[in-house]
Amino acid sequence: MTRRSKRSSRSPDGAERNPESEGGIPASVEGAARPGLRIAPSGRRGSTKARKGSPSAEATLGELRGRLLEISDLSASAAVLAWDQATYMPVGGAEARGRQCSLISRLVHERMTDPGLGRLLDRLMAYGESLPHDSDEARLISVTRRDFERAVKVPATFVERASALGSSSYDAWRRARPNNDFAAMRPYLEKILDLRRDYVEFFAPYQHVLDPLIDEMDEGMTCASVQSLFGELRRELSPIVRSIGDQAPADDSCLHGAFAEGPQLEFGLGVARAFGYDLERGRLDRTPHPFCTKFSAGDVRITTRVYPGEVTQALFSTLHEAGHALYEQGVAPELAGTPLGWGASAGVHESQSRLWENVVGRSLGFWRHFYPKLRAAFPDRLGKVPLKTFHRAINKVERSPIRTDADEVTYNLHIMLRFDLELELIEGRLAAKDLPEAWRRRTCRRPGGHAANPTSASALPTTATAACRTCIGIRAASAARSRAIRSAMC
Amino acid sequence: MTRRSKRSSRSPDGAERNPESEGGIPASVEGAARPGLRIAPSGRRGSTKARKGSPSAEATLGELRGRLLEISDLSASAAVLAWDQATYMPVGGAEARGRQCSLISRLVHERMTDPGLGRLLDRLMAYGESLPHDSDEARLISVTRRDFERAVKVPATFVERASALGSSSYDAWRRARPNNDFAAMRPYLEKILDLRRDYVEFFAPYQHVLDPLIDEMDEGMTCASVQSLFGELRRELSPIVRSIGDQAPADDSCLHGAFAEGPQLEFGLGVARAFGYDLERGRLDRTPHPFCTKFSAGDVRITTRVYPGEVTQALFSTLHEAGHALYEQGVAPELAGTPLGWGASAGVHESQSRLWENVVGRSLGFWRHFYPKLRAAFPDRLGKVPLKTFHRAINKVERSPIRTDADEVTYNLHIMLRFDLELELIEGRLAAKDLPEAWRRRTCRRPGGHAANPTSASALPTTATAACRTCIGIRAASAARSRAIRSAMC
Numbered sequence: 001m002t003r004r005s006k007r008s009s010r011s012p013d014g015a016e017r018n019p020e021s022e023g024g025i026p027a028s029v030e031g032a033a034r035p036g037l038r039i040a041p042s043g044r045r046g047s048t049k050a051r052k053g054s055p056s057a058e059a060t061l062g063e064l065r066g067r068l069l070e071i072s073d074l075s076a077s078a079a080v081l082a083w084d085q086a087t088y089m090p091v092g093g094a095e096a097r098g099r100q101c102s103l104i105s106r107l108v109h110e111r112m113t114d115p116g117l118g119r120l121l122d123r124l125m126a127y128g129e130s131l132p133h134d135s136d137e138a139r140l141i142s143v144t145r146r147d148f149e150r151a152v153k154v155p156a157t158f159v160e161r162a163s164a165l166g167s168s169s170y171d172a173w174r175r176a177r178p179n180n181d182f183a184a185m186r187p188y189l190e191k192i193l194d195l196r197r198d199y200v201e202f203f204a205p206y207q208h209v210l211d212p213l214i215d216e217m218d219e220g221m222t223c224a225s226v227q228s229l230f231g232e233l234r235r236e237l238s239p240i241v242r243s244i245g246d247q248a249p250a251d252d253s254c255l256h257g258a259f260a261e262g263p264q265l266e267f268g269l270g271v272a273r274a275f276g277y278d279l280e281r282g283r284l285d286r287t288p289h290p291f292c293t294k295f296s297a298g299d300v301r302i303t304t305r306v307y308p309g310e311v312t313q314a315l316f317s318t319l320h321e322a323g324h325a326l327y328e329q330g331v332a333p334e335l336a337g338t339p340l341g342w343g344a345s346a347g348v349h350e351s352q353s354r355l356w357e358n359v360v361g362r363s364l365g366f367w368r369h370f371y372p373k374l375r376a377a378f379p380d381r382l383g384k385v386p387l388k389t390f391h392r393a394i395n396k397v398e399r400s401p402i403r404t405d406a407d408e409v410t411y412n413l414h415i416m417l418r419f420d421l422e423l424e425l426i427e428g429r430l431a432a433k434d435l436p437e438a439w440r441r442r443t444c445r446r447p448g449g450h451a452a453n454p455t456s457a458s459a460l461p462t463t464a465t466a467a468c469r470t471c472i473g474i475r476a477a478s479a480a481r482s483r484a485i486r487s488a489m490c
Numbered sequence: 491m492t493r494r495s496k497r498s499s500r501s502p503d504g505a506e507r508n509p510e511s512e513g514g515i516p517a518s519v520e521g522a523a524r525p526g527l528r529i530a531p532s533g534r535r536g537s538t539k540a541r542k543g544s545p546s547a548e549a550t551l552g553e554l555r556g557r558l559l560e561i562s563d564l565s566a567s568a569a570v571l572a573w574d575q576a577t578y579m580p581v582g583g584a585e586a587r588g589r590q591c592s593l594i595s596r597l598v599h600e601r602m603t604d605p606g607l608g609r610l611l612d613r614l615m616a617y618g619e620s621l622p623h624d625s626d627e628a629r630l631i632s633v634t635r636r637d638f639e640r641a642v643k644v645p646a647t648f649v650e651r652a653s654a655l656g657s658s659s660y661d662a663w664r665r666a667r668p669n670n671d672f673a674a675m676r677p678y679l680e681k682i683l684d685l686r687r688d689y690v691e692f693f694a695p696y697q698h699v700l701d702p703l704i705d706e707m708d709e710g711m712t713c714a715s716v717q718s719l720f721g722e723l724r725r726e727l728s729p730i731v732r733s734i735g736d737q738a739p740a741d742d743s744c745l746h747g748a749f750a751e752g753p754q755l756e757f758g759l760g761v762a763r764a765f766g767y768d769l770e771r772g773r774l775d776r777t778p779h780p781f782c783t784k785f786s787a788g789d790v791r792i793t794t795r796v797y798p799g800e801v802t803q804a805l806f807s808t809l810h811e812a813g814h815a816l817y818e819q820g821v822a823p824e825l826a827g828t829p830l831g832w833g834a835s836a837g838v839h840e841s842q843s844r845l846w847e848n849v850v851g852r853s854l855g856f857w858r859h860f861y862p863k864l865r866a867a868f869p870d871r872l873g874k875v876p877l878k879t880f881h882r883a884i885n886k887v888e889r890s891p892i893r894t895d896a897d898e899v900t901y902n903l904h905i906m907l908r909f910d911l912e913l914e915l916i917e918g919r920l921a922a923k924d925l926p927e928a929w930r931r932r933t934c935r936r937p938g939g940h941a942a943n944p945t946s947a948s949a950l951p952t953t954a955t956a957a958c959r960t961c962i963g964i965r966a967a968s969a970a971r972s973r974a975i976r977s978a979m980c
Contacts (some may be wrong), residue, residue, distance in 0.1 A: 076590055077567055077571060090789055092771035094788070096785065096788060097785070296583055296586030
């Protein structure tokens with residue numbers, strides 16, 4: 001139930017997202033935007049075809065909702081286990097936690113593939129078709145049907161295997177990260193790729209091996225459409241990056257130095273609250289890889305990581321995750337516990353997180369208001385730094401090895417690079433063992449690219465494996481079936 | 491899977507203890523004390539009756555272990571949800587969390603009452619009887635049989651109802667506590683008493699209504715035996731308390747004043763580590779009501795609460811919970827995931843926690859070593875306080891309204907008082923509404939009792955409801971069936 005996101009793509013056991021949520025685009029944005037307002041399906045939107053649901057259809061729909069709520073609650077339980085693994089769990093808990101997550105994944109899958117659910121959906125088919133296409137009820141029936149049909153293609157044993165691998169690879173990643181130990185991660189990466197290829201086969205035939213994975217994250221998108229989109233973006237982005245590269249780099253030295261971690265977290269959370277993030281229904285914790293997760297409409301949490309020698313990374317991570325959280329906190333309460341009670345898609349979700357992080361969070365107007373507060377938190381470091389200097393510094397464009405810490409412009413390059421690498425990995429054109437070298441090579445020759453920062457090399461194992469965790473491609477997966485894989489790749 | 495304990499008796503949803511753990515006395519203490527040493531049943535302890543388990547019995551035992559591991563993992567998942575509810579969960583999460591815990595409780599109960607489990611146990615009966623009575627295998631079979639037979643007496647609907655009430659009453663308690671709002675708690679207390687009485691009926695006939703509840707916590711004990719034990723204790727304790735009361739009270743002013751919370755927590759955790767509490771397999775967090783909880787052999791956590799105006803409450807709570815945790819961390823790894831992989835009973839568990847808290851933690855020898863460290867943490871406050879003064883202060887005997895903050899001597903009075911009150915409540919001789927008055931009256935006339943501290947009155951609602959959460963009596967319950975009730979009363 002954790003939202004994948006720029007910074008939130010990983011989750012320890014993959015139990016992070018509601019299995020039904022992916023691609024479950026709430027057709028009725030209008031209805032969804034009115035918490036508490038429940039419009040009866042009949043006659044809604046003036047459809048002449050709409051007819052009153054027969055009592056039996058209403059009862060069947062009630063039964064469907066009951067089943068979905070149980071699935072949602074079980075998924076949420078797994079998400080709590082995952083959040084705990086990523087925030088507070090002692091290392092000794094990893095083995096059992098993997099088993100616990102795997103067990104709950106299986107229970108979710110059992111419920112998602114229960115023939116009784118299929119029969120319910122069959123009974124609701126005519127009713128659903130009689131409703132306005134974009135009514136909540138019609139969408140609930142059709143989205144659940146789609147999720148059910150996806151789920152039944154995947155064997156339970158696969159789900160357990162995937163979840164277990166997700167947990168163990170997250171644990172391995174957490175241990176490997178401080179030492180930049182790619183060798184330790186490699187076997188996990190290889191297993192994940194194998195698992196991913198096995199998974200895709202359940203959805204054969206397909207045009208491209210990535211298509212089923214992408215479709216689960218952004219329904220209707222394909223490998224080809226992503227490539228076309230990225231091609232266009234690259235064409236537009238290249239001259240911008242090049243032109244920036246031609247200029248003297250911005251001076252961001254004011255962002256570096258000793259910044260106490262507590263005040264960093266406090267300031268970031270203060271801004272998130274000012275954005276509207278409700279702490280009665282959320283909280284901020286620390287983690288190695290920031291993410292946002294949702295346990296219920298009343299409990300949407302964000303995480304961040306803090307560097308004591310730099311002041312903005314934790315902040316922008318927090319704002320990014322707050323963007324995801326605001327989106328989820330804004331979902332109409334009456335959709336809770338159903339596949340519609342979630343953000344519409346990975347793409348729309350990232351639009352929200354990056355809106356708050358970049359469009360709002362790096363703007364001058366924003367800092368006119370917030371800079372005095374940041375200065376007050378760090379008077380020794382920023383007291384003499386003018387707003388203009390600070391604002392320029394936080395908008396510095398510079399290649400960096402860590403995607404989640406990248407600036408607004410090069411972040412896109414990260415995504416595209418990772419998409420390419422993941423594509424080659426899953427197609428078998430690139431072996432996992434060659435990933436570090438491929439990463440090194442590409443970061444030196446991409447549009448506008450100056451050679452990778454020397455720290456890239458040392459950061460490589462993390463970033464290179466992270467490359468397999470982020471992109472719209474491989475990381476795409478519907479939670480119930482393959483959440484462990486996606487999470488392991490996040 | 492949370493150990494109930496002096497300070498740990500409550501758990502938000504009652505998912506705190508392994509359903510199979512209660513009374514699951516590891517017969518083979520010797521074996522259990524040798525991690526990694528797995529003695530085959532045959533010939534063990536030199537029993538002439540022992541015979542090699544037939545392959546089919548071994549396979550059946552393997553199947554039993556598989557089922558028990560799944561039950562244990564599900565219970566652990568519920569325990570994580572409960573820990574989260576008691577530590578970090580935002581208030582908005584309470585409703586869904588109650589549902590989630592209730593769902594998992596039902597799933598545990600389904601597995602504990604599965605007729606397939608009963609058939610397995612039938613098939614293992616002869617094999618179990620052929621083994622030395624105190625071998626791990628024989629005990630595993632008999633303890634599981636006992637738990638199964640208890641579980642099947644309780645309907646699934648009851649388990650769900652109990653779990654839901656446990657969560658909602660914990661949430662109500664958390665809200666009521668800061669305002670001393672007994673009126674807000676009263677309806678919950680009444681429901682809990684009703685539920686408890688309903689529960690006991692599943693185990694009729696019984697000698698006394700408390701007997702089934704006590705037996706689940708401390709197998710073999712009864713209301714009569716507890717009363718007899720307490721009678722004896724009271725006889726011995728009264729002159730001690732009276733004699734202490736005749737003396738000038740110890741001066742404990744050195745313990746009061748501004749003590750920063752961070753260093754308090756750090757110091758307590760440092761001592762726990764020195765006791766042997768392994769932080770690779772545990773951690774310390776803050777909570778309104780301290781407890782210890784276990785998610786697996788590799789993840790045994792403790793919690794405490796900190797008062798910024800006093801230095802020892804958080805510390806002794808921490809040491810107490812560390813005592814529980816040390817016991818659980820010391821369980822032989824090969825017993826993990828079975829009903830034997832837990833402390834032997836509530837009584838033995840409290841013996842461990844109070845050993846570390848009082849016998850060790852309030853001794854002069856202990857403080858000869860640790861006082862310089864505590865002084866170093868709080869030089870302004872303790873720099874000039876001699877060890878002798880400090881040691882006398884932490885051993886001051888004084889009535890206080892909060893059980894978990896009571897000293898070594900009056901703590902016992904708390905337990906006995908609460909037992910009496912719970913007894914009267916469950917027997918119907920005392921109405922929930924009259925509890926505050928009964929509490930007030932009794933705290934003024936108990937042996938050695940000076941009138942209750944004026945703060946007692948203001949602390950009353952919490953303590954009075956806590957009275958229903960602590961005692962060996964009402965709080966006793968086996969987890970799978972009635973965990974919510976017990977927890978709500980903890």
